[in-house]
């Protein structure tokens with residue numbers, strides 16, 4: 695995969711899947727723009743590490759993806775955005791009746807509305823450049839549901855719809871828009887929902903991993919951030935020029951059930 699000469703902006707990329715995608719893109723020669731809402735020395739060091747390890751340009755841009763204006767400012771501050779990966783995401787696990795409204799609003803804002811804002815801001819320059827890629831990180835939970843994750847599942851179903859509309863509105867340009875639907879990947883986001891899931895199901899940590907998370911993943915293995923990065927890089931390659939508007943599952947067979 696050769697992404698030399700391209701600049702990729704990856705939202706929510708100081709951790710987990712976003713960082714894995716940034717590293718795979720850099721390995722393929724792309725310049726990368728990392729992002730999160732924080733602004734620490736560690737955040738900037740991640741970009742410096744990528745620049746050093748892969749010989750590309752890399753920078754870190756702080757922007758809070760729960761705020762529409764900051765989503766749009768991220769694209770402006772990136773300087774260039776040939777590839778946009780909408781990856782920032784949070785989770786909250788609670789029964790519908792007890793689901794805190796502020797958590798609902800935050801999840802819809804970060805996991806769904808941010809992609810509307812960044813995509814709207816990035817498309818004009820992609821059209822002008824005559825090339826562009828939008829990769830939205832959805833979830834197996836964009837195609838199917840589980841109890842206690844109402845906001846997340848609504849947002850992830852929503853982002854697959856947004857992906858399809860983006861694909862149709864760019865279909866005659868050399869721009870594609872696709873979603874990746876990971877199954878469970880053992881990142882900080884998944885780690886953080888283990889305690890609440892233990893509470894909801896009254897189970898031990900081992901039982902939550904085995905009997906709740908990987909129960910629906912027929913491979914019985916977590917997917918990896920490297921696999922997400924490789925899939926995203928493929929979707930940005932010339933082999934994927936005619937792949938647009940799809941949701942690619944990387945879930946060990948979960949959604950085949």
Ligand code: NAD
Pocket residue numbers: 705706707708709710711712729730731757758759760781782783784804805831832833834875876877878879880881882883884
């Ligand atoms: P993670 O917690 O490691 O990463 C989430 C990233 O989003 C972090 O970089 C975090 O800083 C960033 N973020 C959170 N709030 C933000 C905000 N307001 N502004 C900017 N950045 C913000 O989790 P992850 O598992 O790597 O998740 C990445 C994406 O993959 C999410 O969209 C998630 O829904 C999706 N996903 C994850 C899994 C999984 O099993 N880990 C499965 C399916 C989908």
